[in-house]
Amino acid sequence: MLRDVPLPLSDAQIGSIVESQDAFLALWSGAVSSGKTIASLIAFLVRVTLAPDLGLIVIIGRTLQTIERNILDPLQSTHLFGPLAKHVHHTTGSTTAVILGRTVHLIGASDARAEGRIRGSTIALAYVDEATLVPQPFWMMLLSRLRVGDKSRLLATTNPDGPFHWLRKDFILRAADVGLSHWHFTLDDNPSLDPNNVARLKRQYTGLWYRRFILGDWCLAQGAVYDMFDEDRNVVDLLPYIKRWTAVGIDYGTVNPFSAVLIGHGEDNHLYAVSEYRYDSVRSFRQQTDAQYSADVRNWLANVRRPGEQGAARGVRPAWIFVDPSAASFMNQLWSEKVPNIAPAVNDVLDGIRSVGVALGSGLLRIHRSCEGLLGELPGYAWDEKAAERGEDKPLKLEDHSADALRYALHSTAHEWRGLIDYEEATGAAA
CATH class of the missing domain: 3.30.420.280 (Nucleotidyltransferase; domain 5)
Structure with missing residues (x-):
């Protein structure tokens, strides 16, 4: 499957794809445009081909629109995924997609009430976009729904948030205890980025957002909001x-x-x-x-x-x-x-x-x-x-x-x- 992807991949991306296959929980975090999403989506496609027939496959994001924009649009891009893109089918606004022949359910999780959408489900494979934006009760419910024995998998991506965010405190800092494999990416881990694009990205963000989205720090929001004001x-x-x-x-x-x-x-x-x-x-x-x-x-x-x-x-x-x-x-x-x-x-x-x-x-x-x-x-x-x-x-x-x-x-x-x-x-x- 890696041979089908036309983009160059870094050692960090390839390593995370390979290592994630044996991980119950796999999390890619770090800077914007650092290649973490491409790596995680390739890992997800591999897992789709291996997912058992028992249990649902789900993609979770803040809203259906963000799932379409952040996940399905890239998956349907031949520039990014080459011939694999033609095996991703979705009608805008629909709550399901067909990926590599499997039905995938698309679930928005913008507030705590969203946990009702997966309550009672048996989930074999879950992909979570921007995990820090998912309510913690929903995340915990999702973990409880991964119940197809040792074949269940959860893959997730996120940009960093504050150092006291529950995802960092309860999962990243306790990775060994909770069975989490975590990879941190920087802009240097994306070999397909043009240097001019890197410069543009670095100018898009300032202050707190620069530290989180460019440096990839899990840092506290403190001091002046507009510290870039001159x-x-x-x-x-x-x-x-x-x-x-x-x-x-x-x-x-x-x-x-x-x-x-x-x-x-x-x-x-x-x-x-x-x-x-x-x-x-x-x-x-x-x-x-x-x-x-x-x-x-x-x-x-x-x-x-x-x-x-x-x-x-x-x-x-x-x-x-x-x-x-x-x-x-x-x-x-x-x-x-x-x-x-x-x-x-x-x-x-x-x-x-x-x-x-x-x-x-x-x-x-x-x-x-x-x-x-x-x-x-x-x-x-x-x-x-x-x-x-x-x-x-x-x-x-x-x-x-x-x-x-x-x-x-x-x-x-x-x-x-x-x-x-x-x-x-x-x-x-x-x-």
Whole structure:
């Protein structure tokens, strides 16, 4: 089967594939794009051909969509798997696939309730994508379902998380006791990576994410969330012509401050936080209604100065206005007033923080000095160390309103702007 794979394989990849065949639990962890997924999938294909007829074969991921994207799409790529790819059949949205002639069940495990999907099952072979994202109760239930004698196998991959994560504490550090074989991969273990791609990957991640996803460290989330923020690099006094008004992000507050941040795409292909609206009811000694906030936001956008244009041109219409998804009444207010382009923001906190970190760390994002609320929050936005000691990555919920508004605008449009990053320029600037 190794001969059928067109990609070059490193000694570390080949060694893990061979050694995993005798392991009850096999775990590949380490840096992104380090070759661990390819190695684990080859090992999985081998095990599919050896799996007994008694018992199910399952692939588990956070959602069906992540399974399709992270596992099935690569398996169906002839570039990655050569002639083996034609033996992988799946219809998008279906909860089963046929791999090498065997039916494989696809199971999303985004929360503890997912354990009900495998309760009572007998599983011969399981593959788990991004094991740290699987709830611990589901993982423990899965182990109890591997009951086809000594022929059952569980294969899993993961990027590192915090040092107190249950997967590290209860399994990796107790590998011999629990029958776990574990292989740690770095970018150097993937011989198919182009050096330019390696440089790009190293620029995509900063701070905590760099240590975990590039160095492969199981490290604590501590200190500043945006430790890559550099006033000299990320703050500007002058703005270029803005060729596209990308988005507004809105963090709704009544007692807490209400904040809106406007993002634009400059003619120099950088993103700019151009302007900010902020209302603090504590300082103003008066709370506002949804209608008053709506009027303020519309008035603010109507008076934003358009830089790089002749005269004192004012007024912008952003492509999107992304609102804190918990602020349903405020969204309804905007919709009732026929404010265009309103949508709930994508509110995946950690992924959103990563998107902001990439934009700041690469130098793509620049913030105008007039955004005083945002600039006042970013340096002090910190990880909750008590939560980290419980194995959770959470920022402190203090002075984060403009930071959240920025996250809503950037993360909800990340698919549009990631291609703007000039990694060569970013690498030079960082040096």
